[in-house]
Amino acid sequence: MPCRSSNPLPPDRGWAPWSYLAGCFWIEGFTWGLPFSWGVFQKYYASQPPISGADGLAAVGTCATGVLYIVSVPVFAILQKWPSQRKACAILGIAFLAVALVAASFANHVVDLILTQGILSGLGGAMLYTPFVIHLDEWFVERKGLAFGLLWAGTGISGAVVPLLMEWGLSKYGFRTMLRAWAVAAVVIVSPLIFVMKGRLPIPAKGSPFSSNLDCLSSPTFWILQCGNVIQGLGYFMPSIYLSVFASAVNLPTLTGTLSISLLNFASAAGAILSGLATDHFHLSTVLLSLSLTSSVAVFLLWGFATSQPVLLLFSVIYGISAGGWSSTWTWCSVEVHREVLRTEMGVLIGLFGAGRGIGSIVSGPLSESLLRYPAGGDELAGAYGTGFGVIITFTGISAVLGSLGWLMRLRQPKVSDSAHPHDVAAETPMAVEGKVGEATE
Known part of the structure; x- marks a missing residue:
């Protein structure tokens, strides 16, 4: 793995950036793979003692992902203030994650799962992966969108493999054994990476103040992008929560x-990479609009009429590629805001957009259970719209459409051709400038 030196290695090129990204990929997979497989756990818990028949199960999975997203913001800010504590934070994070999963294996009630497999595991995951996201930003400048797309592809690939693994393991060994096994695997595989993975630049002796990271709240661009991000997040998780039950x-x-x-999670991995590449070459607003419209069409026309296996699987692929690629836009969302408020750290901005998704995740759990209580349309409506999931499908599609609100940010910018837009030349973004200044002063 790359090591620090007083003469930093160049970003984007060579073995060092990509080897660091490979390590991040594994950490991302172990952090997010289990929460993104919640649909399999929910189906198991709902049908097996000691929790079968209990209400509120959807909140467990959405709490895990929501806390992961939201807690990242204060963790980013704390690690920017006290950068020397990044390794300690990651060590504490893997410990919290392991303890949470082992504690969840003793659960007998939904509230036990919410506190352990939900909140505590989300807290541990955020503390584990946040320090590595900060350093990944150092390793990539021109290919930043691609790098973060590959990073978030770790979530999709893990989310594609883990459900199949857990479906087999839960039926054969039960949830108690599988949660303990995942905790052991995470510690054994991730712990060594904490000690060998290093950032590109020396850790500064003095961090940035908390107050500077609040400057972004005065940026109209931030609020335009965040509004679309939060609304998209309200519906984004509903397919992954209910597809198993829906089938x-x-x-x-x-x-x-x-x-x-x-398939949805695997397609999300491909979507993350493709969206990351797209944001490196096309205007951010164009990518946001394309993802929103494609995912909404998939929801309304495919999930809405998915009463056969091929249609449901086709929906999973198209929705995964489009909606699943959304998080890869946060890197360039942060660049756009950073241009207006230079004092706000990039890591904090990425964390804030993740927190917006986290708000949607937490709210979507109880919201989806409420939507399920609305009466179904029965034979009066065609396809899946006539089932008890008709309202959820409609809500998911509408939230996907409204995610395109981020496109409005383009109205505030000078007109620019997409074909000439590597974000007004990536080499001149604030991060690139900071990287050059940092290298010149080493």
Whole structure:
């Protein structure tokens, strides 16, 4: 793995940046893979003692992802204030994550799962992966969108493999054994990476003040992008929560639900990479609009009429590629805001956009359970709209459409051709300038 030196290695090129990214990929997978496989756990918990038949299960998975997103903001800020504590933060994070999963294996009630597999595991995950995101930003400048797209692809690939693994393991060994096994695997594989992975630049002796990271709240661009981000997040998680249950409700084969979640997450990995590449070459607003419209069409026309296995699996692929690529836009969302408020750290900005997604995640759990209580349209409506999931499908599609609000940021900028837009030349972004200044002063 790359090591620090008084003469930093160049970003973007060579073995060092990509080897660091490979390590981040593994950390990302272990941090996010289990929460993004929640649909399989929910189906198991709902049908097996000691928790079968209990209300509020959806909140466990959405709390895990929501806390992961939201806690990243204060963790980013704290590590910018006290940068020397980044390794200690990661060590504490893997410890919290392992303890949370082992504690969850003893759960007998939904509230136990919310506190352990939900909140505590989300806290541990945020503390584990946040320090590595900060350093990844140092290793990539011109290819930043691609790098973060590959990073977030770790979530999708892990989310594709883990549901199949857990479907097998839960039926054979039960949730207590599988949670403990995942905790051990995370510690054994991730702990060595904490000690060998290093950032590109020396850790500064003095960090930035908390107050400077609040400057972004005065940026109209930030609020335009964040509004679209939060609204998109309100519906984004509903397919991954309910696809497994939905498949059973429309009398599809048992494996179809698990396979649809795996395909969605695998497609999300591809979407993260493609979206990251797109943001490096096209205007951010164009990418946001394309992702929003494609995912909304997938929801309304495919999930809405998915009463057969091929249609449901096709929906998982298209929705995963489009909606699943959304997080890869946060890097260039942060660049756009950073141009207006230079004092705000890039890591904090990425964390704030992640927190917006986290708000949507936490709210979507109880919200989705409320939407399920609305009466179904029955035979009066075609396809899946006539099932108990019709309202959820409609809400998910609308939230996907409204995610395109971020496109309005373009109205505030000088007109620029997409073909000539590597974000007004990536080499001149604030991060690139900071990187050059940092290298010149080493």
